[in-house]
Amino acid sequence: MELHDVWFVLIAVLWIGYFFLEGFDFGVGVLTKLLARDRAERRVLINTIGPVWDGNEVWLLTAGGATFAAFPEWYATLFSGFYLPLLLILVCLIVRGVAFEYRAKRPEERWQTNWEHAIFWTSLLPAFLWGVAFGNIVRGVKIDAEMEYVGSLVDLLNPYALLGGLVTLTLFTFHGAVFTALKTVGDIRERARKAALGLGLLTAALALAFLLWTQAQRGDGVSLIAMIVAVASLAGAITAIRAGREGWSFALSGVTIAAAVTMLFLTLFPNVMPSSLNDAWSLTVTNASSSPYTLKIMTWCAGIATPVVLLYQGWTYWVFRKRIGTQHIADASHPSHASR
Template structure:
């Protein structure tokens, strides 16, 4: 296996980690409208991800940085062709982070409600658009002989990509509902489990349709195995949720995301961005990569830095592992900080 193949796998791992971790906190953000009935419950939901949401976004920065350094042609074509959707995602992530911090700064009802709206929409929109973006990457877009995207914005909103967006939105919301049930106590925990069942059934139907479509269009034996694992894990996650085994349910919903992302990258390889105009114009791991020397330096750096990041993030989750509920919110403090 050559270094550009190794870095394709590493970038796939980074995106998988991002969707696994950021997926549940996108889901929790969506649940602030769907699940929470009052301000203390919204405070509980936000507190479940308060210590970890910003650390989860490190995986996105790492994936973007690795793509820029390891596959500059892929990065250039992707970020120029998908400029508006990616800009909207970036703006949502900025506003979402500000909303977590600023929601508690003033006690006025309108102030807090507006920031809560921002948390909801800036969680929902990226959760949907990431599926649209990756749907287009796997499906292929109009790339010319100069490796430049020559399509329009509206061509990115095709049925396959939109279905991918609905899959990521519902799957992340299910992942977030299971995480909420795992991290809370009392009535909100029970309602999270019931909502997880409803959202999970919808996610299952959409995911099976999307993954079958992907398999028929561009899959092989390896992607078929990943598809079966994803579908089986999602069904098992629903069963574990019904049995009140939130830990198992969360782990299985995470396996679903890991297997689904793995299937997309397996369907993609050796391309990194297929051309729908001419297969010879597709960006591949070889024609889009940096020089071997650059990849070698990156490999050494990643080998040193990655274990440190993993250890630190694991320690963070261990420290903040306990369940919380409205009884842990001090009287009159429902407008307080999410940290």
């Protein structure tokens, strides 16, 4: 296996890690409006992801940086062609981070409510737009012989990509509901389990349609296996949450995300960004990659740094593993004492 193939796999792993981790905190952000009944419950939901949300975003930074270094042509075409959607995602992530930090800085109800609205919308929009972006990458976009995107924003709003956006939105919200059930106690835990069951069924219907469409367009035998794993693990996650086994459900919903992303990358390879104008103009792991020397240096750096990052992030989740409820919110009647 060539180094550019290795880095294609590593970038896929980074996106799997990002969607697995950021997926549930996007979902929790959406649930702050759909599940929480009052200010105290919204604080509980936000506190379940408070210690980890910023660490989860490191996976996105790493995936973007790895793409820039390993496949500069892919990075350039992707970020120029998808400029507006990716800019909107970036703005959402910036505002979302500010909302988490500033929400509790002042006691006024209007101040906190506005930031809670921001958390909801800046969680919902990226969860949808990431699916639209990856749907277009897999489907193929208008790339010319100069490796430049020549389409428009309207071209990105096609039925396949929009369905992909609905799948990621519902899947991440389901993932977040399961995480909420896993991390909370009391009435909010029970409601999170019920919400997860309904969201899981909706996700299953949308995901099955999207994955079958993907398989019919670009799939092969290997991608079919990944699709079966994704569908089976999602069914298992729904069954587990119905039985009250939140830990198993969360693990299986994570497997669903991993298998689905794996399927998308399998249907891409050896392309990294197919051209819908001419297959010969597609960006591949060969024509879009950096030099072998660059990839070699990157491999050594990744081999040293990655275990350290994984150990630190794993330790963070271990430290903040306990369940919380409204009874753990200090002076819930006074928003000014809200924790991050």
